[in-house]
Amino acid sequence: MATAPRHEAYGPARTASPVLVGRESELESLTATLSEQPAVAMIEGEAGVGKSRLLRELLNRPPLRTLRIMLGRCQSLREPFLYGAVIEALGGLAHPPVPPSLARNRLNPVTGVLRALLPELSAYLPEAPEPTGDPRSERHRLFRAVRELLSGIGPALLVIEDLHWADDGSRHLLRFLMSDLPRNLSIVVTYRREDVPGGVPLGSAYRPPPGAASVLVNLRPLDRSQVRVLAAALLGRSISTRFAGKLYERTAGIPFVVEETLLALRDSAGGGRATRQLLENVxxxxxxxxxxxxxxxxxxxxxxxxxxxxxxxxxxxxxxxxxxxxxxxxxxxxxxxxxxxxxxxxxxxxxxxxxxxxxxxxxxxxxxxPGYDRQRLHARALRALEHRVPKPVVRMAEHSHHAGDVALALRYGERAADLAAQVGDVSAATGLLQRLLGYPGLSPRDVDRLAVKLGQVAHAGLDQYDPVATLERLLSDPRLSTAARGEVRLFLGMLLVRQIGGLEAGRAVIETALDELGERPHLLARGVSVLAQPFYGTAPLPQVLRWRERLLELISNCKGELRLSLLANHLSSLMQTGDPDVLRELASLSPPSPMSTGEQRQLARVHCNMADACTCVGHHEQARSLLQTGLRLAIDSGAPFVVSTARATQTRLAWFLGDWNGLAERATDLLDEYHDLFPVASELSLVLGSLAIVRGDWEEAEERLSATGVASPHDAITPVVLGGFAGLARLRLAQGENALALAEIDRGLTVARSKGVWSWTGELVPVAVAVLVEGGRTDDARELTRELEKNIEGRDAPMAAAGLEMARACLAMASGDPASALAGYERAGERYRALPAPYYAALAAEQAALCRMDRGGAEAARATEELSALADEFAAMGAPRDADRCRYRLRSHGTVKPSRRGRRGYGDVLSPREQDVARLLAKGRTNREIAQALFLSPRTVEQHVARTLKKLGKQSRTDLLDD
Missing domain, CATH: 1.10.10.10 (Winged helix-like DNA-binding domain superfamily/Winged helix DNA-binding domain)
Incomplete structure (x- = not known):
């Protein structure tokens, strides 16, 4: 049957999602019911839950497109028009083309009573019959007329929206129709049950007639995951779990409220502290x-x-x-x-x-x-809550603040901040303390106490920028005593080192604070422990070692929580620089038993900091074990900053271990959550950049790797920066930009040599040697290899040791000694597998196979099998570009290794290979660039591009780019 004319009542929505979210089962149920006739569907749900959006999607379903749609909306009026919504719907029948059955000689004469109500149909309706004079008879005749008119227009669907606003006449008319449905009519009504008089949509109980299909759909709000999908669809970009959770809490999952809220955030939603604050205050x-x-x-x-x-x-x-x-x-x-x-x-x-x-x-x-009413009600709330046991001090702090009672606000606000800090809600504690410090008329004693608390609490939490601004302001406050000033300055410095561009300034602030903390040795020790960390900026290792020696003296005089705090920094510092005895020293550490909450937090730091150090230098199994214990302790004791660093370490460790399934999504979510903590954010960016390289996504790789701190190494985390330079060099090589790869390597080596911690160069040096050899600087490559060998001798640096084997093998191959090169790559592979680091082991195995390939004969046959297996291994790991490179090398040597991703039988659906092509086309890539990224010939790419565009219904690649 040809598509019937429709009453087009739905224009484009202001912010309507391009996809229907969370309503799949409801849509299927409605479609199945209304595909039969006669049928009744009732859709109920609160305001904004998406009844109209569901209807819009429903009316576009193929089974319903053969029906003539008539739509009427009830209006929120004090005196609604009698039968208004139904009459509005019937009036749509006059829209061309008019149904052939709508003719005077084909309609029941009773339909003539509608001429006065539907003047737009007067040319098609019979003459009006004589009035009966009996209102009840007239109403019955009108109801019959409507039923006969609907019976005569062919398969039709009558839709009445917002039935809760309908007049009584419309309800009675609809009940009449729905109790004796014409065989070719379906009816859909929507309503809010809470707004229906008496809670009964049709005015009295209703049961569908025998033989009629029926369904009642009760729309519920979206859940958290569905809110995330809806927000991403509305904004056209991915949304983090944290942001989606805050959006859900703010909107209760009601789609209309989600859409309206996102309108205010359209230019900023997607992540980060500023966006979440804006969401909170929208x-x-x-x-x-x-x-x-x-x-x-x-x-x-x-x-x-x-x-x-x-x-x-x-x-x-x-x-x-x-x-x-x-x-x-x-x-x-x-x-x-x-x-x-x-x-x-x-x-x-x-x-x-x-x-x-x-x-x-x-x-x-x-x-x-009004303001005075708010104050009055907050004061009443405060008085009422004062009698509750236990007192809800957090709520009382809010009410006293809004009631304008500064004395009570100070009392309850500080108690609430202490309670929040005890339970690990550091964000709430810092917010409360900052607000209290903003009150005028605080005494110097109050300022000292609150300022020190703010520094202590903020250092344990994730909120950085606001506390930093408050602490900076307090340093110039004359009410702050000299005794408190050094402590405030110390915590300011400890916060600054976590911010983008604040590391160098933070170290300087801490050094200044040490001069003010001479009489407070426990605080001085904490400052020294930060300055003794080797991974901050480009401060040379000898300078860091002087602070380390001073820290060691301080540790010998400390006990309990402070000693654990200092050891957390000291032991990990030793591990970072390759001390061979530190793991034994960690094993001999005996924490106090039983532990206080503070001691538990510091023990969590010991484990998590050591896990990070082990990840950096290549002790990956130890890192996994340490993280498991450290994260549990940190979560149990309420240490959110420790948790943040541990999760970043967990992500980097997953990269080394080859646990890549869902890793990009997890890292993206964490990056949004910890966007303002530069040490954490830079490490997550390194992982995301590395994953982008193995996918062949050059733009994302460059964007992510640029966020690792490579532009300002003096203000960044050194092992992350070195990994960033290694990643950028690999990226440039993949793009065929050898000169740029050399530039990245030279910058990275400058940082490595300036710092002097060679245990961090396990990723950088193998790439550097390959780039230097490729660029004709073989002597520089040899010197770099000797430099690495000398500086890790006697050091515990397994990743760097494996990298040294890779560098030696590369030099052997460049010198025309494939036998030595093969042995070197095999030794490198063994070392990588022992870490373990399966991706790097596979890269070493690939080079070893190429060495065998060049030797010919049985060795070449073995190499063919190895490359074939490696292609599958890379693909299973989630490194499609590496898999493609192995297949390309097999083809170059006359062996075909078919891709398991592009088997025949995809029909009109894009194959995985075509999806790769579509993604690169959408980024504006040329055929040459696509061929380079996917290790395909230009001719093969041309064929893939043609098939991809055809399946997507595009005339040219420009059409795809416009999308």
Whole structure:
């Protein structure tokens, strides 16, 4: 059957998602039901949950496109038009082309009663019959006329939206139609049950007639994962789990509220601290504000007062507390609560606990309160909560602040900050302390105490920039005593070293603080332990070793938590520089038993810092074990900063171990969560850049690797920077930019030589030697190899030792000694497997196979088998570009290794190879660049491009680029 004319009632939505999210089962159920006739579908759900969006998708389903669609909407009017929504829907029949059956000589004469209501159809309707004079008879005749008209127009679908606003006449008419459906008619109605008078959509109980298909769909809000998908679709880019979680909490998963909120964040959403803060403080969408104001207007005054009290209290509470804050008697409170619940303003969140559906709805009501009313209600809330046992000090701190009671705000605010710090909610603690320090009229004693607490707490947390600004301001505050100034400066420096561009300045601030901490040896020791870390910036190792010697003296005089804190830095520092005895020293460490929470946090640091050091130098199995213990201790003791560094280490370790399944997604989420912690963010960027290289995604690789600190090594984490330079050199080589690869290597080697910690060069030196040899600087490559050999002699640096074998083998091959080269690559592979580092082991095996290939005969046959197996190994690992390179080398030697990714039988669906081509086409790559990235011949690429464009329905690559 040809597609029937449709009543096009749905224009493009303002922010509608390009995909329908989380409604697949509902859509399938509705489609299956309405594909039969007669049928009734009822869709219920709260405001903004997506009823109209579901309808729009439903009406575009192929089984329904053969139906004539008639759409009517009920309006929110004080005096709605009688039968308004149904008459509006029927009026759409006049839109051309008019159904052939809509003719005077083909319609039942009773339909003539509709001429007065539907003047646009008067040319098609019979003459109106004489009035009966009986209103009930006239109404029955009208109902019959509507039914006969719908019966005569062929397969049709009548859609009535927002039935909760319908007049009684429309409800009765729809009930009449739905109780005796014409055989070629289906009806869909949508409504909000909470807004339906009496909660009965059709005015009385309804049961579908025999023989009619029926379905009731109750739309629920989206869950957290669905909110993430919706936000990504609306914004056109990936959204982190953390951001999606905050968005879900803010919107309760109601799609309309999600869309409206993202409108305000369109240019900034996607991650980072600034975006999450903006999300927390985003203004209430206008449409939501108006909807809440409309609901408040329809409620009696006591119910409005109750809603305002709930808005001030913020969290769900019992009716007794609501009535006390609102100033209502128990009886009036129950009446008001029934009204607020019935009007969909308040909800029963938990059993006998009442509040708002989501925080934006609460904010909309809160914003309607004048300032003096807000203060008055906050003061009432404070008085009411003072009688609760135990006292909710966090909430009391908020109410005293908003009530303008500075004395109580200081008392409860500091107690709340202490409590938050104890339970590990460092972000809440720092926020409270910063607010308290902003109060005018604080005494010098208060300033000292709060400033020191802020520094201590902020150092353990993730919020960096705001506390730094506060601490910097406090250093110029004359109320801050000399005794407290050194401690504040110390913590300021310890925060600065974690920020982008703040490392060098932070070290300088710490050095200044040490001069002010002479009489506070425990704090001085903490400052020295930071300066003794070798991985900060480009400070030469001898300079760092002087601080290390001083730290060792201080450790000998410390006990308990402080000693563990210093050992966390000292032991990992020894491991970073390749001390061969440090693992034994760690094994002999006996932590106190039982441990305090503080000691547990420091022991977590010991394990996590050592895990990071082991990852950097190549003790990967030890790193995995240390991380497992350290992360558990850090989470249990509430140490969020330690957790952040451990998760970054976990990600880098997964790269070395070849555990790449889902690694890019995890690293991206973590990068969003820890965007402001440069040591963490730079390490995550290194992992993401490395993964992009093995995928052949050059643009992402360059973007990620540029964020590792390579532009300013003096303000970066040295082992990460060296890995960044190694990655950039590999990237340039892959792109055929040998001169740029040399430039990256020279910059990286300058940093390595300046720093003097060669245990970190395990990734850099093998690439550097290959690039130098390729660039004709073989003498420089030999000198670099000797330099590495000399500087790791006697050091515990397994990754660098494996890299040394790779460098020697590369030089042997360049000198025309394939036998030595083969032996060297095999030794390198053994060392990499022992770490373990399977990807690097596979790279060494690939070079060994190429050495065999050049020797011919049986060795070449063995090399063919090895390269074939390596292609599969790389592919399974998630390194498609390396797999393609192995296949390319096999083809170059006359052996075909078919790709397992491009088997025949994909039909009109893109094969994995064609997906790679499409991705590179969309990035504007030329055929030559695609061939280079995928190790294909230009002719093969031409064929892949032609098939890809055809399957995607594109005329040219420009069309794909425009998408």
């Amino acid at each position: 203004e209430v969408p206008v449409l939501l504000r108006e909807a809440m104001a409309e609901r408040l207007t329809g409620m009696p005054l006591p119910a409005v007062r109750l809603a305002q009290a709930a808005a001030v209290l913020e969290t769900p509470v019992d009716a007794g507390l609501l009535s006390e804050v609102a100033g209502l008697t128990e009886r009036r409170c129950h009446e008001a609560l029934a009204s607020a619940l019935g009007n969909g303003v308040l909800y029963e969140i938990d059993e006998c606990s009442y509040g708002y559906r989501h925080s934006l709805a609460r904010q909309a009501v809160y914003d309607t309160l």
